[in-house]
Amino acid sequence: MTKPLYWIPTLFLPNHWQPFYDPLAKMFLAAHQGRGHIVSPQPLGVQVPSLALTQPQSGYVYHVNADRDQLPNRDRLGVTDVVVSCPTGIEDTSLARLNALYRYSTVRRITLTRDAPRHPLLALSRALDTILQSFPHISVGIDVETFxxxxxxxxxxxxxxxxxxxxxxxxxxxxxxxxxVLGRTVWLDDFSHHPKALPPLPQFKISDPPPIDVHRIPFSSRFR
Amino acid sequence: MTSQTFPLEPAPITGVAKITTTRHCWMQCRFCDFNHFTPVLFDTKITSCLPLADAESRLATMPTSIGLIKIRGGLSFREPFTYFRSLVRAVADGFNGPIQAFSPIEVNQWHRVEQRPVRELLAELKWAGATRLGPGGSEILVQSWRDRLSPYRIESAAWENLAQLGWETGLPPSAMILAGKWLSAADIKSHLRILAANSWHHIEVKVFRAVALQPELEPMHILALCRLVSETRETLNDTPIYVNEPPGGLSHDARILLTQAGADGFYTTLEAIEP
Structure with missing residues (x-):
């Protein structure tokens, strides 16, 4: 039994709150059959299945970019989703940041990003091996856009x-x-775990060639 | 989970100048870009072959990073063999590197149209300055696929015999596999088995690019391409394998993955000289 691949559509709402974010989130969910992860600056007025906030607030998951965001007080961190540049060695600064977050909060998920000139494929492969072995209880993901x-x-x-x-x-x-190619099914999901299988891609059969008249070469006005 | 080792840098990348002599071709292979649909309207300009003067002026301003010149042509009845021979001569006058000129398919066309012996044609190409024969005609050697995608091609066996004549003349022949999604594992195996029966200067793995209006002809995924290259490496273990990149080029990661799978180099088109 092979493991499925998950497609998690994500909506990032910018930090400056706008009143149309609520209907925007509703439209986003309706477009993805009620599934989808939303990252928002503050709680939404509508019921959403999977939400993380870019500002720490009790009772909500804190979505933190460890490379970019200023970390708040330790006691305000709760459960966190961490986005961090992929650490490739023991002296990597992103490893120190990840370590700090791991000590003072409950890390629910880690999303790794890639800095292309600094991260050759060899380094990434080894780093991911180490990270997956070090955090077997945390769901680790990669950001396809940067990878x-x-x-x-x-x-x-x-x-x-x-x-x-x-x-x-x-x-x-x-x-x-x-x-x-991998022989794995693809499921539409978010972090509330009610996945839905996606239908496979359409397959086009290669059609039969037109019948060949063996007495002529295929001439037409286009082929001189 | 096991970590793998990768090369830090991909195999050498050769810049290619691709010269198209004429885009007219009667063969109608469905995967070929000479087969693109062009509507015939009352004022459609039908471009003729590439004039020698044009080729010379373009070659004079060519970037210096070019390591190989490929010359190809459609199968047209209008241009005589002497035109193609003069073009190779003009190219060879201004370039010291290898020139991969035409392929057994074009040689067969000249042989049939001009009624001249194949060995004579090859010797004249060699005299004009060509250094090797291209892999054209070996895109698909599996008979069931040839029937469907290129029914007007010469038989695989005839193509191979013609290509092997290149060794006698001093024009080492090369062969190719067209990496399209339609190939199954068994197809790839039988294609490589046919190639392994003869010797080749190098093998090109041509990354297929989707053709307009033919959704059933799809390019191969990068992981499938890596499997294809490693299988080619296992079957033909002492022949160099070059990956022929599609027009956009491959990413750095893709090149590293293919190098790890066994590719010896990459051909990237830097300059396309068209009629």
Whole structure:
């Protein structure tokens, strides 16, 4: 039994709150059959299945970018979703940041990003191996937008537990093709765990050639 | 979960200048870009072959990073063999590197149309300055696929015999596999078995690019391409394998994955000289 691939459509709402974010979130969920993860600056007025906030607030998951955000007081951190640049060695600063968050909060998920010139494929492969072994109880994902599809496809093949994130609606076909090559089904899901299987890509049969008249070469006005 | 080792840098990338002599071709292979649909309207300009003067002026301004010149042509009845020979001559006058000129398919066309012996044609190409024969015609050697995608091609066996004549003349022949999604594992195996029966200067793995209006002809996924390259490496273990990149080029990661799978180099088109 092979593990399925998950497509988690994500809506990022910018930090400056606008009143149309509520209907926007509703439209986003309606467009994805009631599934989808939403990252918002404050709680929404509508019921959503999967939500994380970019500002820490008790009772909500805190979505923190460890490379960019100023960390708040330790006691205000609760459960966190961490986005961090992939640490590749013991002296990496992103490892120190991840470690600080791990000590003072309950890390629910880690999403790794790639800094292409600093992260060759060799380093990523080894780093992911180490991270997946070090945090077996945390769901680890990679950001496909920064990793690139070629690297992401290879890493998904090498590490079946890896989550692929940051896949836009118009990139879904790439995930479907990856699923086809790896022989894994693709499910639409968010972090509330009520997945729905996606139908496979359409298959086109290669049609039969036109009948050949063996006494003529195929001439037409286009072929002189 | 096991970590793998990868090369830090991909195999060498050769810049290619691709010269198209004429885009007219009667063969109608469904995967070929000479087969693109062009509507015929009353004022449609039908471009003729590439003039020698154009080719010379374009070659004079070519970037210096080019390591290989490929010359190809459609199968047209209008241009004589001497036109193609002069073009190779003009190219060879201004370039010191290898020139991969035409393929057994074009040689067969000249042989049939001009009624001249194949060995003579090959010797004249060699005299004009060509250094090797291209892999054209070996895209698909599996008979069931040839029937469907390129029914007007010469038989696989005839193609191979013609290509092997290149060794006698000093034009080492090369072969190819077209990496399309339609190939099953058994197809790839039988294609490689046919190739392994003869010797080749190098093998090109041509990354297929989707053709307009033909949704059933799809390019291969990068992971399937890696499997194809490693299988080619296992079957033909002492022949160099070059991956022929599609027009957009491959990503750095893809090149590293293919190098790990066994590719010896990459061909990237830097300059396309069209009629």
């Amino acid at each position: 690139g599809w070629d690297a992401a496809a290879h890493l998904a093949q090498q590490f079946p537990d890896l989550r692929l994130e940051g896949i836009d609606d118009n990139q879904l076909w790439q995930l479907m093709q990856l699923g086809q």
